[in-house]
């Protein structure tokens with residue numbers, strides 16, 4: 001099925017975009033990591049959200065989720081690995097599945113991960129973000145898996161099940177070794193582990209990795225007043241577009257992004 005709109009991230013910006021789409025009777029798929037695991041849900045009380053003072057982060061997300069579902073938004077748990085405009089559509093890959101929509105709204109919040117030493121240089125040369133996409137290349141070969149993705153265990157098990165020789169390590173302080181191809185990793189404790197591939201399975205993926213060619217400004221997604229990015233059919237909203245990193249702004253941008261994403265198809 002081709003959706004009218006695909007939203008990446010079920011925080012306040014993404015869920016508001018979904019609500020806006022349903023209010024216009026458009027089909028919408030929201031793909032997100034577990035929404036109630038978001039750092040926002042740890043906020044015990046937020047006092048500056050207009051009209052709903054003293055609400056907790058968890059309460060707000062649960063209310064937005066309930067509203068979006070009640071209005072008919074489709075919600076899927078999962079991590080979007082890439083988003084690519086193709087003709088009249090945007091294609092999103094989620095694990096080994098692909099979803100198609102007329103437009104997409106990136107509402108991924110702040111990507112809290114800074115690249116590891118060696119990561120950018122060796123991306124595509126042994127560094128991978130997707131077990132399903134690249135796992136088969138490493139059958140019977142030593143690989144290292146690190147990350148904090150909600151499906152980390154499942155993905156690690158998958159890599160083992162297809163014959164990869166997996167070593168799991170902790171992500172913080174990890175260094176990826178190799179000049180033109182991955183040769184190993186160095187852990188924070190200084191141990192060197194030789195390997196042919198490194199799978200970095202993070203909960204948050206930097207926007208430019210998610211949508212190749214996406215223009216950034218000061219590390220955030222560059223948008224115009226319609227919340228359009230430089231890529232056709234891809235809009236962005238919320239913390240991922242930059243300061244202020246606040247709820248009311250996220251919600252307003254989510255509404256605006258969905259409005260133009262649907263209008264301009």
Ligand SMILES: Cc1cc2nc3c(=O)[nH]c(=O)nc-3n(C[C@H](O)[C@H](O)[C@H](O)COP(=O)(O)OP(=O)(O)OC[C@H]3O[C@@H](n4cnc5c(N)ncnc54)[C@H](O)[C@@H]3O)c2cc1C
Nearest residue numbers: 009011012013032033043046079080109238239245246247
């Ligand atoms: C502890 C805390 C307290 C805060 N208190 C306040 C306050 O009092 N007032 C205020 O105005 N603001 C507050 N904020 C800031 C506010 O929470 C953010 O501005 C707001 O949550 C931004 O919403 P968002 O939808 O842009 O992003 P987020 O709420 O971060 O949601 C993004 C969602 O997208 C998911 N995601 C990311 N990448 C992917 C991917 N590739 N595939 C699938 N899913 C993905 C994430 O897991 C997350 O669930 C607080 C934040 C925190 C952490």
